[in-house]
Amino acid sequence: MNRFRDFLESVFYRRNKEAILAYVILLAILVLYSLNQNDFFSRYGSQSIFNQVITLVVASLAQTLVVLTRGIDLSIGAMIGLTNSIAATIMEPISNMVTNQWLGIIITIFIVLAVGCIAGLLNGLIIVFGRFQPIIVTLATASIFGGIALYIRPTPGGSVPYVYSEVLTGRILTFIPVSAVVLGIFIFLVWFPLRRSKLGQSIYAIGGNEYSAFVSGIKINRTKLWAYTLAGLFSACGGLLLTAQTASGDPLGSNLFTLNSIAAVVLGGTTLAGGRGGFVGAVAGASILSLVLGLLIFWGIPSFYQNAVQGLILLLALSIGVLPQLGRKLKFLKVNGKGETP
Amino acid sequence: MEQVKLKSLENSSAINVFKKFGILKIYLVMTGLYMVSGLIQPNYFSVDHIMQLLLISSFLGIVAIGQTLVILTGGLDLSVAYMLNLGAVIMTQVSVEHGGTIALLVMLSAGLVFGALNGIGVAYLHISPIIMTLAMGSILKSVTYVYTSGNPKGTAPEFLRFLGTGSFLGIKMAIWIWILLSIFVVVLLSKTTFGRKLYSIGTNANVSYLSGVKNNYIIILVYMLSGLFSVLAGMMLVGYYGLSYIGMGDTFLLPSIAAVVIGGTSIMGGRGGYAGSLAGAVIIYILMSITTVFDMNDAGREIIYGLVILIVLFLYSREANKR
Numbered sequence: 001m002n003r004f005r006d007f008l009e010s011v012f013y014r015r016n017k018e019a020i021l022a023y024v025i026l027l028a029i030l031v032l033y034s035l036n037q038n039d040f041f042s043r044y045g046s047q048s049i050f051n052q053v054i055t056l057v058v059a060s061l062a063q064t065l066v067v068l069t070r071g072i073d074l075s076i077g078a079m080i081g082l083t084n085s086i087a088a089t090i091m092e093p094i095s096n097m098v099t100n101q102w103l104g105i106i107i108t109i110f111i112v113l114a115v116g117c118i119a120g121l122l123n124g125l126i127i128v129f130g131r132f133q134p135i136i137v138t139l140a141t142a143s144i145f146g147g148i149a150l151y152i153r154p155t156p157g158g159s160v161p162y163v164y165s166e167v168l169t170g171r172i173l174t175f176i177p178v179s180a181v182v183l184g185i186f187i188f189l190v191w192f193p194l195r196r197s198k199l200g201q202s203i204y205a206i207g208g209n210e211y212s213a214f215v216s217g218i219k220i221n222r223t224k225l226w227a228y229t230l231a232g233l234f235s236a237c238g239g240l241l242l243t244a245q246t247a248s249g250d251p252l253g254s255n256l257f258t259l260n261s262i263a264a265v266v267l268g269g270t271t272l273a274g275g276r277g278g279f280v281g282a283v284a285g286a287s288i289l290s291l292v293l294g295l296l297i298f299w300g301i302p303s304f305y306q307n308a309v310q311g312l313i314l315l316l317a318l319s320i321g322v323l324p325q326l327g328r329k330l331k332f333l334k335v336n337g338k339g340e341t342p
Numbered sequence: 343m344e345q346v347k348l349k350s351l352e353n354s355s356a357i358n359v360f361k362k363f364g365i366l367k368i369y370l371v372m373t374g375l376y377m378v379s380g381l382i383q384p385n386y387f388s389v390d391h392i393m394q395l396l397l398i399s400s401f402l403g404i405v406a407i408g409q410t411l412v413i414l415t416g417g418l419d420l421s422v423a424y425m426l427n428l429g430a431v432i433m434t435q436v437s438v439e440h441g442g443t444i445a446l447l448v449m450l451s452a453g454l455v456f457g458a459l460n461g462i463g464v465a466y467l468h469i470s471p472i473i474m475t476l477a478m479g480s481i482l483k484s485v486t487y488v489y490t491s492g493n494p495k496g497t498a499p500e501f502l503r504f505l506g507t508g509s510f511l512g513i514k515m516a517i518w519i520w521i522l523l524s525i526f527v528v529v530l531l532s533k534t535t536f537g538r539k540l541y542s543i544g545t546n547a548n549v550s551y552l553s554g555v556k557n558n559y560i561i562i563l564v565y566m567l568s569g570l571f572s573v574l575a576g577m578m579l580v581g582y583y584g585l586s587y588i589g590m591g592d593t594f595l596l597p598s599i600a601a602v603v604i605g606g607t608s609i610m611g612g613r614g615g616y617a618g619s620l621a622g623a624v625i626i627y628i629l630m631s632i633t634t635v636f637d638m639n640d641a642g643r644e645i646i647y648g649l650v651i652l653i654v655l656f657l658y659s660r661e662a663n664k665r
Contacts, residue, residue, distance in 0.1 A: 109359065144649065147644030152638070271470075307483040311484075315474070
């Protein structure tokens with residue numbers, strides 16, 4: 001019992017308590033999976049599950065950083081589509097040019113990540129120095145990125161070296177899925193250090209109260225630029241992972257990631273008002289949204305119902321906190337209008 | 343912090359409206375762009391082309407009515423695409439079995455009911471508008487798929503074909519309907535207490551609540567109206583095409599937001615109005631007509647579209663430098 005109280009008082013719990021509901025739902029889904037799928041505990045089962053969730057999880061990390069600063073990024077899907085199109089178009093030619101597959105792949109990865117950073121930085125520059133609402137700027141840049149992706153790859157197609165897909169969607173040591181390793185890298189080597197860094201603290205401070213953050217000496221503009229740039233970088237990572245999974249490029253097929261990443265972030269307990277929440281919850285949120293379809297398939301429910309189930313889970317998760325208060329008269333509107341960035 | 347004033351008092355004369363929201367600027371941009379398109383392609387100066395342009399814009403214009411109302415309260419409606427789609431499939435499928443009148447009633451009630459659900463989620467459950475309408479959009483997508491089994495049946499009833507393709511006094515019926523709805527919503531916003539309350543919620547929800555405005559009712563009404571106008575746009579589209587298909591509304595979602603923003607309405611709520619959104623919808627289709635002249639593919643169109651929104655933002659949507 002003492003242990004449990006210590007856990008409740010721990011920093012980890014205090015920082016991630018919003019995520020608990022998402023993990024409860026995820027646990028329930030995984031239990032249902034294990035009941036329905038015979039090879040759930042085999043290496044193939046886990047491999048397919050991690051492959052299903054990884055791209056959306058990485059896209060959610062991008063969205064998390066922006067949402068924490070009280071912004072929102074509607075161009076994440078477009079950036080994933082753009083980087084996916086670029087990767088599927090240039091990877092093989094570059095590999096042939098340098099006559100070494102691995103070198104070609106590495107060069108391509110660097111180019112793609114640079115493109116993601118530039119795209120994200122562009123978002124940040126327009127938002128910070130133009131002083132516009134993030135939602136409308138990223139709506140516009142999403143169109144632009146999508147257009148560029150269409151120029152690069154007018155129709156879905158392209159290809160990547162077989163070895164690239166094989167490695168990123170395969171297993172290491174015969175039973176650990178590479179996707180799980182990538183997920184671990186993003187949680188433990190990217191998110192936790194970032195969360196503890198000065199930049200991470202600044203991001204939370206800005207979302208909590210921009211004015212207070214400003215008078216505390218936090219560089220608002222620089223922090224926001226970093227947040228949007230990193231969102232671009234992680235979207236590019238998502239694009240690379242998607243390229244490995246589909247082994248082709250699709251300029252507009254990634255647009256679903258935009259709204260799904262917002263849904264995943266919110267499902268994980270991060271509020272759109274900024275400053276509260278984090279990536280730990282978004283991992284669960286993204287996993288829930290990705291895995292629901294599999295459950296429907298097991299139960300023989302038409303995939304038509306997938307969107308409704310996703311929507312209902314989202315609404316239920318968000319209503320649970322409010323339901324006890326419904327009987328009482330609410331004094332102030334916290335959410336409508338000014339309370340949150342629309 | 344701008345003062346909270348009674349908006350409707352300032353709206354009392356048309357000239358003030360022009361001054362206040364820079365509507366004139368938006369209409370100048372629209373005319374200028376139209377001139378540019380005419381200089382590139384002389385055919386565009388013909389009356390036929392203007393009619394065609396307005397006809398095509400009317401569908402987006404009707405969706406933008408609801409979107410304007412929602413954005414004015416500081417919200418956002420991402421469910422318009424599938425609301426429109428649901429209205430369209432109800433129209434064709436129900437009218438085959440029960441006739442046009444029943445179909446119309448079912449369609450309107452669907453729009454109002456799902457809109458009300460949006461409003462209840464935003465007002466009482468405190469779910470932020472983006473998420474609420476996003477989830478509702480997902481649910482409606484499924485409802486549309488399940489209801490049609492992915493393949494909508496039926497065609498437009500007779501009276502709809504007339505509304506979609508017929509003319510009255512030389513002007514297309516769809517344009518007439520758009521004009522009527524526009525007058526209705528402009529009057530609603532500028533001359534009624536409902537309109538005044540709507541602005542006050544968008545300006546400051548707490549102040550509005552403390553002044554005795556029943557915020558929650560107004561918000562539910564606003565989302566109901568948004569649903570209503572979305573299904574109406576779906577109905578008009580059915581009249582225009584003669585049938586319904588899945589994904590009809592997808593091309594209206596982001597443009598509806600863009601039209602409102604191009605029209606000078608603040609995405610934070612409280613400032614703006616429908617007269618601007620109307621011009622915004624027309625501007626979007628003028629741009630599309632320009633891209634068709636240059637024989638641009640979708641890529642060029644998307645890029646231009648994004649750039650124009652950014653340029654418009656630079657023209658009249660910069661926030662004051664807070665620091």
